[in-house]
Amino acid sequence: MEPIARRKTTKEIVYDQLKRSILSGELEPNETMTETSLAESLHISRTPVREAVGDLTKEGLLIQIPRKGFKVRRIDEDDMEQILYLRISIEMRSVKMLVDHITDEELEKLDALVDEQKVAIQNNDRIRYIELDQMLHRHLLKLSNQNILEQILQELYNLTRLIGHAAISKEGRMEEVIQEHRDIINALRERDEEKAADLMRHHLLTTASSVKKQREQLKNNNGNSDSIGGL
Template sequence: MPISPMTKSASVYQEIKRKILDGILEPGTHLVIKQIATEYNISDIPVREALKELSVEGLVETIPHVGSKVTGISPKKIKDMLQVRECLEPFAAELAVINADQRLIDKLESYVTEMAVAFEKNDIQKYGEINKAFHRLIIEASDNQILIDAIFDMMESEKRMRMVFQIFPSILPDSFKEHHEMLTCFQEKNPVAMRELMYVHKKRSFDKMRKYFQVEDTGPVMQREPQH
């Protein structure tokens, strides 16, 4: 059965969007229509439609007679997004403790055990992956779909930024310690302590990110910590 142009357009749209959100296509990458069309063995038309949709979403900037490129995330948007997450994630963590059952606690414990291995090996990439899974599980356990969707939507945008542990390796020991403390909050069923701990946990890393993406007249200034 022949595939309709609209289906082709939707398929290309999804693939380019995935690559942008996963950081495969970095900000500033030029998106050449003919090159994309050749890659997917389709005509130019569905590619144009896909780029038009991505432009509406703010993921792609298209300049007439010049071309399209992947947009960056503005420092203002990053600041606003972190500010909202700083408020929502402690609330989600509080609800998660209230809703927690033994299966959830066991899963969180297994993540902390995996974190310990990555921490001992100084495997920053692996530690970051487990950290993300740990926090996603807590957010899902809030059992508030509006809250979950809001946080996950912001986390999708965050994928376009580098992992905080790669930029600031010095926060790893505190992070590891606090994940143990979070697990204790679940085990002791202490939602208030969990909310307060999550706020401190998030604010420290988000303050680092805000400084990293600080705005000056010349644009965002990125200040990476030295590796030890």
Template sequence: MPTKNLLTNESSLSADTALVARRTRRRASAQGGASAQLPDLTANVSFDSHEPIGKQIFRALREAIFVGQMVPGTPLSEKEVSDMFQVSRQPVREAFIKLVEAGVLQVLPQRGTFVKRISPRQVREGRFIREAIETAVVRKAAVSITDEQLQALADNLREQKLAAKSNDTAAFLALDEAFHYAIAQAIDCTAAWETIQDIKAQMDRVRYLSLPDVSPLDLLIRQHARILAGLRAHDPSAAEDAMRSHLREILMSLGPIAERNPAWFEADEPERVPLST
């Protein structure tokens, strides 16, 4: 897998975007979660692309929400977004519907559409489903992965270390996405990764809030290294155990992150059957 090419796709984030997001989060915390002005996202779409404009708008809005450029409570209107991108309302409406389905936007009757707070329960549910899928994927990958695919993962891991050394969380997160995607590619089942994109939406929002203070990059790199070691050994059980441990890291960071950013989270609603064990 060509890691550098993957960094130019939907998982990539610029360092400038990450900086803006951090400043936005600080302002939001200081203001008790007050909504921010809609950021200019026009650089994130291309009318020259063969990709439908609605999908690009969806991804641009989703990324802005994930990295905190649009804090919980930020109002969104079809007119404002369509004016920004100079498109009709139809592709914007389609993007809004997908964002509602992903659980990051909410429509309040007679009031409008707003960025939704993070649901701790949905984070745990998303993690539970993601674990079920990715542990199955990594077990199969441990049997069939090629030397070339292993080398691509090793190259990715080396770039993760460089990103951590320079404290470039945006680059690290893009590499993290590429690492997991490459494992699905190793078994020729990228549909598995695509399936969990909306499922892990709430997880991704917590991830951006947690780095690097609550979930140190070096810790995540060591977890990735364990996954790679299991794959190199062609040991399905070791690879699965490493992946399971890695995906459960968010359960450790969720509480501290919610405490630090109360305006970003809904009140918790525990499951009848705990999904964290």
């Protein structure tokens, strides 16, 4: 029999829910909350809330302000660039390492992820699109068997998403991403190490510059940059 999935702890539920709210942009960096208030609104005790908030703070998604509570972290251009730099380092390495021993089966699984991503676009399901994007990038690390880098990438990826959904969805960009993903996978299929790594770098750079442009535009359109989790 399949092992039964153990039921989630309250802390985990709070953690997941809070993280979703943060990453989806539902929770904005200006509003502050307290452990007590959040616990009350969820009708649970402070303990699991406190732990979940602590974890998210350690991950850099929240910041705690002494005596005031906590709120969503704000990411600036500088942070963005550092994150991008590291992601490029990590992900170029990951595809390079994969070239030699990735199997056809695994390549097909990657294809499947991209296919699903395409469906998500057609359904206009941005949440799912991003989720799949994350799965794809993460999966490459998992396949290349680099647990430590995988963990760090995970952190970086989450921070990336603090930029906000609005900034990600520049018109037509999602379709481009699909193509870039396909290109990377194909380069892996051709066992072309340099090409795969270059395409990955290109993909990340392009995404970043697209996000940057979109951000600037949003910033100009409404003076209040806060409303989209801006600069």
